[in-house]
């Protein structure tokens with residue numbers, strides 16, 4: 001929670017990549033909070049699941065196959 005509001009945008013070459021998604025309910029001024037497998041809006045409570053696994057930290061527990 002003490003991360004601050006850094007990294008809303010990432011500049012990659014000439015492309016402006018948005019690292020945060022705007023809330024579809026609140027509008028482009030409100031960004032969704034990033035979680036491991038979902039994004040959520042702190043204002044209206046909107047939640048959506050993530051489909052991209054590229055940015056997911058690799059600390060997921062692998063179930064032991066026995």
Ligand SMILES: [Zn+2]
Pocket residue numbers: 023024025026027030041042043044045046
């Ligand atoms: Zn919202």
